[in-house]
Amino acid sequence: MNSSFDHNVNESLSIDAYQVCVDYHGTVALYDASLKLASGSICGLVGMNGAGKTTLFNALMGFVRPSRGVIRINGKSVSEAQRDQIVAYVPQSDGIDSSFPISVWDVVMMGRYGGMNFLRIPRESDRKAVLHALERVNLLDFIHRPIGTLSGGQRKRAFLARAIAQRASVLLLDEPFSGIDVRTEKLMSELFIQFRNEGRTILVSTHDLSHVREFCDLVVLINKTVLAYGETSEVFTSENLSLTFGGMQPDPISGSAAPEEYF
Amino acid sequence: MDLLLSFSPFDFLVEPLSYEFMRRALIVSALVGGVCGLLSCYLTLKGWALMGDAVSHSVMPGVVIAYALGLPFSLGAFVFGVGSVALIGFVKQKSRIKEDTVIGLVFTGFFAFGLVLVSKIKSNIDLMHILFGSPLGISNSDVSQTLIISFIVVSLLILFRKDLMLYCFDATHARSIGINTGLLHYLLLSILSLAAVVGLQTVGIILVVAMLITPGATAYLFTDRFDRMTFLAVLFSAISSILGVYFSFWLDIETGGSIVLVQTLMFLIAFLFAPKYGILKTKHNIST
Numbered sequence: 001m002n003s004s005f006d007h008n009v010n011e012s013l014s015i016d017a018y019q020v021c022v023d024y025h026g027t028v029a030l031y032d033a034s035l036k037l038a039s040g041s042i043c044g045l046v047g048m049n050g051a052g053k054t055t056l057f058n059a060l061m062g063f064v065r066p067s068r069g070v071i072r073i074n075g076k077s078v079s080e081a082q083r084d085q086i087v088a089y090v091p092q093s094d095g096i097d098s099s100f101p102i103s104v105w106d107v108v109m110m111g112r113y114g115g116m117n118f119l120r121i122p123r124e125s126d127r128k129a130v131l132h133a134l135e136r137v138n139l140l141d142f143i144h145r146p147i148g149t150l151s152g153g154q155r156k157r158a159f160l161a162r163a164i165a166q167r168a169s170v171l172l173l174d175e176p177f178s179g180i181d182v183r184t185e186k187l188m189s190e191l192f193i194q195f196r197n198e199g200r201t202i203l204v205s206t207h208d209l210s211h212v213r214e215f216c217d218l219v220v221l222i223n224k225t226v227l228a229y230g231e232t233s234e235v236f237t238s239e240n241l242s243l244t245f246g247g248m249q250p251d252p253i254s255g256s257a258a259p260e261e262y263f
Numbered sequence: 264m265d266l267l268l269s270f271s272p273f274d275f276l277v278e279p280l281s282y283e284f285m286r287r288a289l290i291v292s293a294l295v296g297g298v299c300g301l302l303s304c305y306l307t308l309k310g311w312a313l314m315g316d317a318v319s320h321s322v323m324p325g326v327v328i329a330y331a332l333g334l335p336f337s338l339g340a341f342v343f344g345v346g347s348v349a350l351i352g353f354v355k356q357k358s359r360i361k362e363d364t365v366i367g368l369v370f371t372g373f374f375a376f377g378l379v380l381v382s383k384i385k386s387n388i389d390l391m392h393i394l395f396g397s398p399l400g401i402s403n404s405d406v407s408q409t410l411i412i413s414f415i416v417v418s419l420l421i422l423f424r425k426d427l428m429l430y431c432f433d434a435t436h437a438r439s440i441g442i443n444t445g446l447l448h449y450l451l452l453s454i455l456s457l458a459a460v461v462g463l464q465t466v467g468i469i470l471v472v473a474m475l476i477t478p479g480a481t482a483y484l485f486t487d488r489f490d491r492m493t494f495l496a497v498l499f500s501a502i503s504s505i506l507g508v509y510f511s512f513w514l515d516i517e518t519g520g521s522i523v524l525v526q527t528l529m530f531l532i533a534f535l536f537a538p539k540y541g542i543l544k545t546k547h548n549i550s551t
């Protein structure tokens with residue numbers, strides 16, 4: 001991979017991470033993670049629980065500061081990207097309070113808050129963007145429904161619509177395929193392809209390898225660091241997968257290997 | 264009850280108004296009820312009921328010290344309310360103890376300190392008034408403090424309405440679009456401290472947490488819309504405060520207890536009969 005310490009910013013890359021290290025109070029969550037993702041790709045982020053998927057997401061959103069290394073998003077620093085709302089996070093549907101008394105319209109409108117004034121009063125352009133986003137995910141009929149009355153798949157689409165309304169060019173999706181039916185899966189994969197063709201980058205965290213083979217052009221394998229990344233067909237070798245899941249790679253901090261049962 | 268039944272509703276409502284202390288108690292209780300009701304929506308949705316209990320108990324030493332020094336009691340209460348929150352955050356961050364344990368630990372410590380202070384500081388502080396409130400004996404200066412604090416609380420909740428709603432619903436998204444969620448966290452906690460200060464005037468330190476969660480919980484059973492929930496919570500809370508004061512007057516019962524009991528009864532009615540989320544309705548839905 002990148003052996004040079006002089007890291008040149010490449011603006012055509014949507015995500016460009018170079019030797020990123022993140023630690024929480026001395027516990028290393030991610031070390032020397034480097035990856036380059038071109039704009040307009042669907043990329044799977046594959047690793048075991050605790051491999052650093054969430055940490056990488058948090059670093060890309062600016063929630064944790066890497067102790068070392070550089071992250072560039074569309075050629076900008078993470079804080080600039082946050083200010084310009086380039087990165088949208090689509091949560092797992094069980095990660096939010098589904099009984100919150102709020103309508104689909106209100107949820108999608110939250111994607112526009114960053115561009116609104118202090119009181120968050122929607123303008124005509126905000127309303128149009130929300131309608132457009134809901135149309136894209138085929139939820140116009142559910143506009144006034146409370147978010148809690150939607151099915152898991154519909155809820156995921158509502159959060160995708162929020163990311164569209166935000167006009168984010170980098171979408172981080174946390175386990176988007178867990179607990180949805182085949183029809184929603186098909187609709188979401190079609191949406192991902194549309195997003196890719198519009199030049200957006202979709203980074204999908206998952207531990208389901210079959211979904212990666214089916215939907216992702218690129219894949220990033222992580223286990224405390226980026227083990228490999230690139231075209232799915234090239235990266236998905238049995239050797240790489242055993243590094244990701246098999247615990248063959250010793251932990252450089254403690255020297256121990258991950259337990260075998262994850263294989 | 265005989266006393267109650269022997270009056271017409273008109274007498275029930277109008278006669279107490281001939282007393283100045285009752286007019287003042289009704290206005291202050293309704294206002295405090297409305298303010299706490301508005302905040303209760305955020306606290307119940309955020310899951311901060313225990314935090315409400317903690318802050319309201321923690322203001323105790325502040326009230327005592329402020330009275331002893333001749334300062335406005337709200338100032339002392341606010342300092343200790345915010346102080347308890349800061350201390351909870353600090354201990355949680357620096358130790359491996361779980362949050363609910365830290366909350367319980369800090370607020371009981373503050374409360375105990377307050378009790379000890381009351382017994383040691385020779386003054387005309389009536390412990391019962393602090394613990395259980397005394398809206399019937401509220402002074403003019405207390406009324407003006409309540410008005411000012413209520414205005415501040417309502418203004419902040421209106422100005423930050425959408426941001427606080429987003430923070431309660433999905434803090435991750437708020438952060439990812441550059442909203443300062445740390446600031447919102449402490450803003451909500453400061454508002455909570457202020458609301459606890461006004462709430463303890465009417466129902467006292469021990470029961471103020473009821474004012475801060477019950478109206479929101481009741482309203483939540485009636486609607487799926489945040490705006491309607493806030494409207495209903497304010498309405499329920501103000502009505503129960505007013506009714507509570509009336510019952511207190513006619514039945515000669517403790518005012519704070521009376522207000523909270525009316526609130527609890529309203530919750531019970533909602534719990535049983537709310538059109539969509541009452542348990543009787545839910546059973547009906549399943550059987551059809």
